[in-house]
Every structure is written in C-alpha cells, then in structure tokens.
Amino acid sequence: MRDLTESNLKMLAGSRSFERGRGYLDAVSGVEVGDGWISASVHGTERYEVELSLDGPGGLSGECDCPFGLEGNFCKHLVALGLTMLARPEGLPRQRKAAQDRAQDLDGWLSAQSKDELLALLREQLGEDRQLRRRLEVRAASARGDLAAVRARIRELLDIGPFAQYGYVEYADARAYADQAEQAVSAISALTGSGRAAEAIPLVREAMKLLAQAVESVDDSDGWLGQVGDGLADAHLDACRAASPDPGELAHWLVGHALGESGDDLTDIDPLDYEDVLGTEGMAALRKLAVEAWQANRRGWAEKYLMERLAKAGDDVDAVIAVHAADLAPNGHTHLVIARELDTARRRDEALDWAERGVRETQDLAAVDTALVDYLCDRYVQADRFADAVALRRDHFGARRTLLPYQQLRTAARAADCWPAERESALALLRADAEHRQQGRYGGPVLVDALLDDKDVDAAWHAATEGGAHDRQWLTLADQARATRPADTLAVYVRLAEPLTKETGNAVYEELVSLLLSIRDCHRRLGTPEEFTGYVTALRTAQKRKRNLMRLMDEHGL
Structure with missing residues (x-):
C-alpha cells in the first residue's frame, strides 16, 4: 500500500x-x-x-x-x-x-465441505453463471475426448445470433459478444493444456475464420474482437509449439494466412514467430513458398511484405532490394526506400546510385517524391557537391514553381555562393507565370510570395500592383510596408475591412478589429488621426447592433 x-x-x-x-x-x-x-x-x-x-x-x-x-x-x-x-x-x-x-x-x-456438498454448490453456481457453465462444458467434452462436442461448443461461442438484431451486433452489445468469444480462446487453450494440442490446431484455425466472418457484422469500434483475434493467434502458436506439427504443412498454412488465403484478416500472425516450431526444414519451405507467391504477383502488397520480412530477418539486403525493385513507384519513392536500406547496410555508394536513378526515371519531376530530392541534395552537400545540389534544386523548382522549391533553391544556392544569378533566373520564370496568372499558395502569383519571402517588399509591391495579388498577399504586403508606404497600405486595409463589416461571427470581428488597429496606425503615421476618428465613429454607428464587435472595439480603445 x-x-x-x-x-x-x-x-x-x-x-x-x-x-x-x-x-x-x-x-x-x-x-x-x-x-x-x-x-x-x-x-x-x-x-x-x-x-x-x-x-x-x-x-x-x-x-x-x-x-x-x-x-x-x-x-x-x-x-x-x-x-x-x-x-x-x-x-x-x-x-x-x-x-x-x-x-x-x-x-x-x-x-x-464434503465432495457431495461441493458438487451441489457448483451445480447451483452453474445454474446462475452461464459463462462458467460453458467453460466447464468445453472442458468436460475435451476430457472425454469428444472433439465434435468441443467444436460445436466453440461454434456456438462465436455465433453472433444471440446478440444480433437484424443480423448485426450493435455497439452496445459488442462487448458482451466479445466476452463470449473470448471463452472460445480459453477452451482451445484448455485443450492444448490437457495434452491435445494436435486437435487444438484445426479448431483454432476454424475459430479464426468464424471470428473473421463475425467481425463483418459487429460494430467493433472499441477493438474488442481484435483482442480476441490476438488471443487466437497466441493459442495457435502455443498449440503448434506443443504439438510440433508437420513443418511443411505449417509453412504452407502460414504463408496462405499471410497472403489472406484463409479469409482471416483479423488475426495478425507473424510467420517468423514460428521459427522454433518450423525448424530448418520448415523455414526453408516457408521461404520457398513466399518466393513463389511473390514471383507470381510481384506487386501484391501481402506478397511483398512477407518477402521483405523474411529477407530482413535473414539480413539479406539484396533480397530486400529485389523485392522493392520489382515494383518501382513512378515518383521515385521506392528508389528512396532502397537507398535507405543500403544506407543502413553501409553501402552508401549504391544508395546514392539508386537515389540518382530515382530522379532520372521520374517522368514528371513535378510529381517526384520530395523526400527523394531532399535526400539526394543532403548527400550532395555532405560530399561538397554543392553545384549538383543547386542543379537538382533548380530542376525541381523549374518543374513545380511553388514557394517551397524556391526556398530550397535559395538555400542550396547560398551554400554554393551563387544565389544572385540563380535568383534572377528563378524570378524570371515566376514573372512569366504571373503574366499567365499561375497562382501560389493563397491564390495569387507565386512571384509575390517569393519576393515577400526574400524580404524584397518594394519589388513584391510592384509585382502585386502590376500582376495582381490575393487578399492574403496584400495583407502581408501591407503589414511589411506600412512603415514606408502608410498611404498605400491604408487603402489596402480599408478595402480589406469593407467586406467584413457585412459579416458576423467572433472570428470575423477579431479580424476586423485587427485591420482597424492597422488603419489607426496608418493614420497616425500620416498625421491624420481625426480622419480615423470619423471613420471609426461612422463604423460604430453602422455596426452598433453587433454587441460582440462593440465590446471587442472597446477593449482595444477603438
């Protein structure tokens, strides 16, 4: 305590x-x-x-x-x-x-108590506790060697009928059904514990199928049946360890289960957990069956996963690479996975080759896995190949022409001490896009985003004036240029505030008050505070029924 x-x-x-x-x-x-x-x-x-x-x-x-x-x-x-x-x-x-x-x-x-008195007490309890009665019925059937009775009892325990309305178990009844299904796990484990593990193996496999069928008709939002499935997986492994079944047959079943052939996608069984049961002969059969399945369907997710697990367990990096290389993603992602596997195996030159190949083989560089580009650029920088990093960032930006690739190109070019030249070329592309109204993250030209990100406010203002900009871009521009362009930014703030006066909601009011504070600052800089006073007075008169807005304006002295 x-x-x-x-x-x-x-x-x-x-x-x-x-x-x-x-x-x-x-x-x-x-x-x-x-x-x-x-x-x-x-x-x-x-x-x-x-x-x-x-x-x-x-x-x-x-x-x-x-x-x-x-x-x-x-x-x-x-x-x-x-x-x-x-x-x-x-x-x-x-x-x-x-x-x-x-x-x-x-x-x-x-x-x-005497034996007769204890039996009477137990019989009384069995009349009141159905779960206890079921457990003991299964144990009794097992003890007398009545496998048919045990099987029938397990089927009853996994039957959703007593819990289902209109053929479906609702959320409120799912826990009770799972508790009953858990008794099937206990029954199978008891069978193994009584020295009949060989008979328990087919029973637990049948129970897995029945549970997988049942889950389709149960609202198992809390995952109760998943726990029952885990229990069945443990019961199967325990039974196999106790019975030492034929290695070839077990390997065939394990591969079939892993590939979904058993119709049970609820019970998670890892074939490698059975290595001690399979032995050398069984593991060889398991690998052979896995390879055959993968060769027949190299793009199958389950086949690939099984092959990858076996290859990694055997520290066979080349086999892992072969699995991935058989189904290369067009965006270079698989090349990156292979490169990282080779890095782990300390085969860094081969890893670099695969990463470069991934970029070369990507048909559309705009769709390339950006993590592959990042990986390759990091490798170039580590090897002092700054020009190669810049070239890759340049090509990637040229294909995508959004703000993030621009920022990444800037970082690489600064490291290579060539940003001014690269910047002019990049901005030329963005100016051409602006003329064709290609939009950025806020719906306005990427050119404005890039110039703002470069802290080139005057150029960004000119670009927005010439080619247009999204309201969010104008707001950012106004915030950054207010100290040097109070008259211009005042016009922006007033324009952005106008539509908000026609809307309601606390979020709108907070945005409007923020703009009003900026408008006040512009008037202060221009030396026209009386104009702001008149503007706010007219606004309060028009908006006086919006109590939350009035309260918020009061809090900010507006």
Whole structure:
C-alpha cells in the first residue's frame, strides 16, 4: 500500500491523465477492496471497470476496460479510483485486512465441505453463471475426448445470433459478444493444456475464420474482437509449439494466412514467430513458398511484405532490394526506400546510385517524391557537391514553381555562393507565370510570395500592383510596408475591412478589429488621426447592433 501515492499515480498516468482523473472523483462507485487489489466502476462516456493492483512485482499498476486503458495505459479512471482511496486512507488497511479474513474464512469453509456438498454448490453456481457453465462444458467434452462436442461448443461461442438484431451486433452489445468469444480462446487453450494440442490446431484455425466472418457484422469500434483475434493467434502458436506439427504443412498454412488465403484478416500472425516450431526444414519451405507467391504477383502488397520480412530477418539486403525493385513507384519513392536500406547496410555508394536513378526515371519531376530530392541534395552537400545540389534544386523548382522549391533553391544556392544569378533566373520564370496568372499558395502569383519571402517588399509591391495579388498577399504586403508606404497600405486595409463589416461571427470581428488597429496606425503615421476618428465613429454607428464587435472595439480603445 506504500506505492499508492499521488506522486506515483501522476508518474504512471502522466500529467494530462492525472489532472483529468481529478474530474472523475464523483464518478467512482462500487469500490471493493481485496487482498492486494481495489476494484470499482467509473462512469464516463460509458461505465468502465477498473482495478488497481497494490502488490505487483513492479509496484502499483492497474487495468481499465476503457479504450485508452486497453492499450496498456494507466488512464484517468484508474487515477480517479486511486485518488478516491487516498481521500480515505484510514479505511484502506482495515478493508484489506477484512478481505484477507474473508478469503481465509471462505477457504476454510470450502475445505470442510464434503465432495457431495461441493458438487451441489457448483451445480447451483452453474445454474446462475452461464459463462462458467460453458467453460466447464468445453472442458468436460475435451476430457472425454469428444472433439465434435468441443467444436460445436466453440461454434456456438462465436455465433453472433444471440446478440444480433437484424443480423448485426450493435455497439452496445459488442462487448458482451466479445466476452463470449473470448471463452472460445480459453477452451482451445484448455485443450492444448490437457495434452491435445494436435486437435487444438484445426479448431483454432476454424475459430479464426468464424471470428473473421463475425467481425463483418459487429460494430467493433472499441477493438474488442481484435483482442480476441490476438488471443487466437497466441493459442495457435502455443498449440503448434506443443504439438510440433508437420513443418511443411505449417509453412504452407502460414504463408496462405499471410497472403489472406484463409479469409482471416483479423488475426495478425507473424510467420517468423514460428521459427522454433518450423525448424530448418520448415523455414526453408516457408521461404520457398513466399518466393513463389511473390514471383507470381510481384506487386501484391501481402506478397511483398512477407518477402521483405523474411529477407530482413535473414539480413539479406539484396533480397530486400529485389523485392522493392520489382515494383518501382513512378515518383521515385521506392528508389528512396532502397537507398535507405543500403544506407543502413553501409553501402552508401549504391544508395546514392539508386537515389540518382530515382530522379532520372521520374517522368514528371513535378510529381517526384520530395523526400527523394531532399535526400539526394543532403548527400550532395555532405560530399561538397554543392553545384549538383543547386542543379537538382533548380530542376525541381523549374518543374513545380511553388514557394517551397524556391526556398530550397535559395538555400542550396547560398551554400554554393551563387544565389544572385540563380535568383534572377528563378524570378524570371515566376514573372512569366504571373503574366499567365499561375497562382501560389493563397491564390495569387507565386512571384509575390517569393519576393515577400526574400524580404524584397518594394519589388513584391510592384509585382502585386502590376500582376495582381490575393487578399492574403496584400495583407502581408501591407503589414511589411506600412512603415514606408502608410498611404498605400491604408487603402489596402480599408478595402480589406469593407467586406467584413457585412459579416458576423467572433472570428470575423477579431479580424476586423485587427485591420482597424492597422488603419489607426496608418493614420497616425500620416498625421491624420481625426480622419480615423470619423471613420471609426461612422463604423460604430453602422455596426452598433453587433454587441460582440462593440465590446471587442472597446477593449482595444477603438
């Protein structure tokens, strides 16, 4: 109990979840204290069951069935339960001692009962607890060697019928169905544990298919069935390890499952987890089947992924490259993936060759993967090949002619000490685009964006005046030129403010007030404050019904 402290709760949950947990103190109910654990219900968007473990090997820990908690996180609901218990510290030791006494009393009482009395008690419980009855029915069928009964029971457990309305399990019933389906996992694991692992293997594979079929008709928004699928994957691996099935047959099934041939895309099984079961013979068969599948469909995602996993597991970089090289993306992305694999293998010259090939083989440089261009330019700079970096940035800018490639060309050219010449050429292209009304990020000419980014305000103003500009560009221009062009920028601000006076909404009002502050500054610079006073007076008269606007103007002294 020493571990149950505010500092430990905050450390486990993090500051954000800890603070949010404070808001759930009134939502904690049904607190039960056991020997080493505390459980409760916490009512949030749903009712969640939480349990704190006090004496675990790692100290304080907890579990919650909320989505965040199911991912292994110490959530706000656990924080709420912990803080609730800390608020009544004097009662916790007493309650825990009482739980220990109850457990000892119960154990003593059960030990004193006769076999017939215990059977009667168990039968009574089976009449009330359907889940317990189902688990024991499967165990009984397994113990007497009735595999048909076990199979039938597992099919019943995975049947959505009792939970489905109109053939579909709604969100509210998905958890209950998942709890029932989880019993199928327990039944299969029990079969393996009883020494019948060879019989468990076909059963778990059938269960995987049934679960995959069921998920199509279940609103599994919280991922409950995914957890059941994980349980089935573990049960299959355990059964295979216990039964040592034929390596060739297992390899064939694993490859088929990885390629989706089993119809089960819910259970995530990694063939490499079975390396100890497959042995040398089975792994050879697995690789052979994977290669055959990939050769038959080199563009298949599953085939490529399986081949890549096997190649990486065997540290076979050339095989990894062969997989990627068989289906090169037209934008050079695959070339970049290969280059990075070669970098990892310390084969940097080959990596550079593949990156350069990716740029050469890209039919449309405007569509090239920009990460490939960045990678290649970085390599050029590292090798002091500044001219090559500039040439690539120049070509890329020439193909795309947007602000970002312009900025990247500027960076490369400055490093190579040739920006003035490159800038003139780049701006010439942008001037030609402006004449043809090619637009930039705000809808106006890229030329204006580039000149603004260069801090060449006068040139940008001239370009906007000659070729037009988007309102956002004009606003940026006005903000940057206000000190030197107060009369010109005043006209811009007034023009931009006019349409806002016809709109409503707090965001509009904030934008309008910002423009009014700029208009006031222009009048101050021009020495015409009385004109601004008249402008604002007329505006307030016309807009007086907009109370939020009036309040905002008052706050800014307008």
